[in-house]
Amino acid sequence: MDPDEFRRAGHAVIDWIADYWATLEQRPVAPADPPGTVAAALPASPPTACEPVEAVLADLDAIVVPGLTHWQHPGFFGYFPANTSGPSLLGDLVSSGLGVQGMLWASSPACTELETVMMDWLAQLLDLPQRFRSSGSGGGVIQDSASSATLVATLAALHRASGGRWRDAGIDRRYRAYTSVHGHSSIEKAVRITGLGSDGVRPIEADPETLALRPAALRAAIEADLAAGEIPAIVVATIGTTSTTAIDPLPEIGAICAEYGIWLHVDAAYAGAAAVCPELRWSHAGLEYADSYCFDPHKWLLTGFDCDAFWVADRGELVEALTVLPEFLRNAASESGAVIDYRDWQVPLGRRFRALKLWFVLRWYGAEGLRAHIRSGVALAARFADRVRADGRFELAAAHPFSLVCFRLHADDDTNAELLARVNGTGRVHLTHTRVAGRYTLRLAVGSPQTAERHVDEAWELLTAAADNLLRP
């Protein structure tokens, strides 16, 4: 594909995406076809002769799009949002076009320097503690996901807890990680990857009312482990749990970590974006205790997957834990100590130029545009929660500090599961579920940039219509 062929096909693809976004609302949010439908419609073997891009686009429309759940659809309320946006896509396109590798500063200097500045910009936007800024001993890096951030934080924490022995001698099974029973599954996965096994994670009881980790239970677990000769290495606290957006009490948890010298990682994958709004920064109180912190601009900050923003207070510890230096990567800039080599801040060696999409997004929207996006999500969730509160047949299952509302019918689990199936079956909206205190609970997470009041109102109308039918004697 020469540059002229690329230009022509590229314009067609951009047109295709613009048309897709413009017509999203007319499509069913999720497909109803059985498993295997998409695979059966594809040829069993790759083409022998070359094919034009137009032929691929035609099959995209005919085969792929009908098999998609449309995450950018204004009626998509499932899981947490995974926002993308025009500027994000364009920045990613430039990144793909440049095709550079940013593993070392020397392997493409602007790739590293733009990333460092973007992470400092984001730290300012969220008003993160000074210790995370690159001007001091800390700094930020883009990971592919919050799961990777947790893994990297766990490795650095083990490095610290073992006095550096872990790196060369391997793991000894006495190290322990702590998180609320509502901590994300990626924490157990990270601990398993380190070789500690799932038993290395201590699930800490949460308050039944706030669903937040109970500091007294954390202290008791640490004391019990110390008494048994185990070594507490890391606590992972959450701002905005995946199930209900509960907020762990960082001031108390941080004080405990400081007292015992335990690494504190704060996982704010979804809710961290809220801190661009000064009125929502109360959710980050106590963050000055954290050794590391992450949130996903790819969830609620209009930046396409993958983009997890991860900061550490002491980049030296992280680099020491992860660095391996083969001869073929040696270079004068790295040896001078004057540059950052992000390969030492993550699991893979290679890394693409993800800072570009952040740069495009931050410049296109500005702080005010990003705040408007977050405020719109919070206001739409509040509007929906008001409807739930006003209808005696429903109840709210948890607080809704951000843009997720957890609710259910005053009815048994099967009836609530049937309610979810029926509203999703309309193809107009897509919600998912969780369990709160063991009970089946529906989740409505606002987040698509196209979602407006009328979409949230439609979701409520569909829910009440389905409830009318289900509760009819």
Ligand SMILES: *Cc1c(COP(=O)(O)O)cnc(C)c1O
């Ligand atoms: C979504 C989520 C994660 C995982 O995010 P990825 O970036 O997809 O790995 C981790 N923690 C919390 C609290 C989440 O909500």
